[in-house]
Amino acid sequence: MRDEQITAALLDWYDRHARVMPWRVGPGERRAGVRPDPYAVWLSEVMLQQTTVAAVRDYFRRFTARWPTVGDLAAAEDGDVMGEWAGLGYYARARNLLKCARVVAGEHGGRFPDSRAELLKLPGIGPYTASAVAAIAFDRPETVLDGNVERVISRLRLVETPLPAAKPELTDLAGELTPVERPGDYAQAVMDLGATICTPKSPACGICPWREPCLARAAGVQADLPRKAPKKAKPVRYGIAYLARRADGAWLLERRPESGLLGGMLGWPGSEWGEAPEEAPPVAAEWQDVGAEVRHTFTHFHLRLALRVAEVPEGVRPERGSFLPRDRFRPSDLPTVMRKAFDLAATARRD
DNA sequence: AATACGTGGTT
DNA sequence: TAACCAAGTAT
Structure with a gap:
């Protein structure tokens, strides 16, 4: 032919x-x-x-x-x-x-x-x-x-x-x-x-x-066909995310740096993602451990994200991030891993 | 050249 | 369940 x-x-x-x-x-x-x-x-x-x-x-x-x-x-x-x-x-x-x-x-x-x-x-x-x-x-x-x-x-x-x-x-x-x-x-x-x-x-x-x-x-x-080189195994990384809700319903979020993973996106403040993350609360509060973790797979690693939630009074000044008023916060604006964290925290709060 | 970079559907 | 895969690009 x-x-x-x-x-x-x-x-x-x-x-x-x-x-x-x-x-x-x-x-x-x-x-x-x-x-x-x-x-x-x-x-x-x-x-x-x-x-x-x-x-x-x-x-x-x-x-x-x-x-x-x-x-x-x-x-x-x-x-x-x-x-x-x-x-x-x-x-x-x-x-x-x-x-x-x-x-x-x-x-x-x-x-x-x-x-x-x-x-x-x-x-x-x-x-x-x-x-x-x-x-x-x-x-x-x-x-x-x-x-x-x-x-x-x-x-x-x-x-x-x-x-x-x-x-x-x-x-x-x-x-x-x-x-x-x-x-x-x-x-x-x-x-x-x-x-x-x-x-x-x-x-x-x-x-x-x-x-x-x-x-x-x-x-x-x-x-x-086509033949391809075998893929590398994905390591598991661990992290902690902090979801702070202000009394007026605002949520504490931060804009991530322009480059790197989820660059330029909104996200929950948190620890580094690695082998054994240290606590890194963005604001002083009584943080509650959410008894479940987000599991999410990125291109090159698996993430297990522990969640902490807190209710904070109006007027507090966070060390990281800023409060987004309730009427300007859409969970759909979050990258999936961060939306999963929100959903899981909301479920846990109701339990 | 090799690696970083998301997510959801399929097998 | 876990690996594989999808109309790739930037560095």
């Missing part, structure tokens, strides 16, 4: 099976002349970095409802954007999202650059996202290489080199199949294929548009 036929077979499949997404201009619409909004494409692509479509859907809708244009987002308060991103994870994305919006609004007249090279210069836009926005929003013949494409191409071409060493080779192989016509549809088609047919564990080869040319399937090794 020639490369052009392989490409055509996938586009043909995409025309019939493209998934519907709030940010996507489907193949039919595109054919009718509808062009995607680059802002929507960029926003969705950043949200989709290492994140499932299901998790992104509602966040995308809330963001675009609240900030319909890149100019609106650029003018937003940092805390509002971080709060709206809360729960989606990888919070550097939200910080870079704002930086990027402000560069586009301030230095590019509110229009996203339409070339991969220019997009690559923007904060939070790396090789994948630059190609994705160039291809999907501007129909540039750029090649996307994400986890889906790595899997699909390593199987199609029987690439046995383990990741991430195989990336350059996979980039070349993927590039050979990228068409000059409909590159935006093609980019989305390969990713849809990887997400729905050519899945990690049990690929549905029987209904795959590439079942004939697929070398891994011919060899019967499709489920073993």
